Amino acid sequence: MFLGQLRHPHLVKLIGYCYEDENRLLVYEYMTRGSLENQLFRRYSAAMPWSTRMRIALGAAKGLAFLHGADKPIIYRDFKASNILLDSDFTVKLSDFGLAKEGPEGEDTHVTTRIMGTHGYAAPEYMMTGHLSTKSDVYSYGVVLLELVTGKRVVDKLESNKGRSLVEWARPMLRDQSKLQRIIDHRLEGQFPTKGAMKVAMLAYKCLSHHPHTRPTMTDVVNILEPLQDFDDIFIAPSVYVALCENDNKDKRLKHR
Template sequence: MPSRPWRPVLASATKCCAAEDAVVAAGTDKGLARCRPAGSELSRRLASFRRLSSLANSPASNMADSGGGNNNKDGEAGEMAGPLQLHSFSLSELRGVTHDFSSSYLLGEGGFGPVHKGFVDAGMRPGLEPQPVAVKKLSAGGFQGHREWLAEVIFLGQFRHPHLVRLLGYCCEDEERLLVYEFMPRGSLENHLFRRISATLPWGTRIKVAIAAAKGLAFLHGAGTPVIYRDFKASNILLDSDFTAKLSDFGLAKMGPEGEDTHVTTRVMGTHGYAAPEYVQTGHLNVKSDVYSFGVVLLELLTGRRAMEHVRGRTAHADQQLKLVDWTRPYLSGGSRRLRCIVDPRLAGHYSVKGARAVAQLAVQCTAAQPRDRPRMVAVVEALEKLQGLKDMAVTVGLWPANAPVAGRNAISAKFRADVKGVGAGGLSSRRRTASSKLP
């Protein structure tokens, strides 16, 4: 189950809401106030959305072709469609396509709420093709749920790009808030890297996923007014049947700075391990904050480890959370043999040596402490595209001996390598947890 969004309230960050516009939720044991819109404010937002959604009933296929869009050099185009080119669904219709939100159709659950699989018929809406869909339902009692739902509708209702998940429609009925997306059959990148639900992702597929995700971010950053994704992480990268990656979950997306402004100041929201340090400390947000998060995902693709891992000590008091950026840094600046110590052992040496070095160097640049030292996503895309098709596998150039243990702090035995080759995902998970517990 994906972790819920991390939402610390920092004294240095902008207040989450004004006193006159919100009520404070009681019962917080450490004095951290959590705010939700007052009834009048919620009504105002809903009325504003309904005025905006009056344009939403035109078929999603009738998008404007002449909107200001971005074109990648390889011909992939992104465009800004007309306002809210979405279908409006009733709650009864979505109950029908998901078999009354049956647990048998449950795909997962996150901070927003549960996601169910469904199927829409050709006759349900003009211009809507019959297809499987993912229906995300806002959990009752969510403090920021309506705001996140509305942001998702507004952003994905206007943007179209091959590497952004497509929002087909929404439901806004009484207190119910639902979103209907195209179905992504391979699930999230997080599942393939960490849940061991299938065979490990090959090196070439990892590069393909990284390029696609980078293109999605580059499109958002290159819009007329930049869009800051703010919650870039492995669980928000979804994969279709061909392992083409698309960004999902725009609930925390924010319009970027305009004119001479260098950042926007907002409340700190995101996920531990992925959030840029300057954003956590000051609440200052810009497109380079997304670049930092992308660098963390690059490290996850390279190492097969999570952005934050729980490390067990000899006693309960010695347990700690280890940040992947900090742990990998000593290995990223060394040579290929030093880098080998942190490469995902499930690859068993079937990775490009040159490619791994380049990914490591790019991750170092993306996770630089100062935002000005991080590259733009357009440059990241260009760097990653050069890594496709490299054939210098570690097992063929002698950097992953077939019968010798790997040296280093992250050493794995020859027996473990044999297990990686011969054991399925189910049998491997317990061994993987044992190896992870030995992190320094």
């Protein structure tokens, strides 16, 4: 019903549907590169460039901002890497609206619904209370943005994480420029703009806030990401990056004095 009524450059087009007995099939437009999950986490392939990741982040944000700004706000409720489809030019199209729900109207801040979604992506307040709002989608977006930055899945069993979720492991480091190198996807080999990456890290930090009211809106996210599309990929060797961070911290201490 949602896909049949909505049209946007960052929403997948519904061609039609089929049903036979208990079998159901939705027919989408063909998306050459499949899902972001397949592109970002597949083994033995070249790392997705920083600029491409930021283009995907912006396209997904625009799709969510459109849904949240509809006459009747629509909460996606299942925003995750596998539901973000990519065409040959890495243009983003959101798909799978099976869990989407109309959001609160008037003075209401949320709707209460049965808890559904994907482990690791759902907002904590929704998992605890069933209270669903557009800010629930913002949290899920923050998780995907973190996956784009780190190149790691939301539930990562790496020894360094000690079984913790990606959010629990990485969020404390997002505000610390000296620790940025530790969490950014090592496959990028330092090819990312330092200032731009720090702004993206801070954006992810805000989206992943435990308090819904302190998270930005998706329109805010779009406004933050759009200027960052102009950054070129810059190679910064790890040793040089650490030295830059140390010098920056020294400058801050001197200013403080």
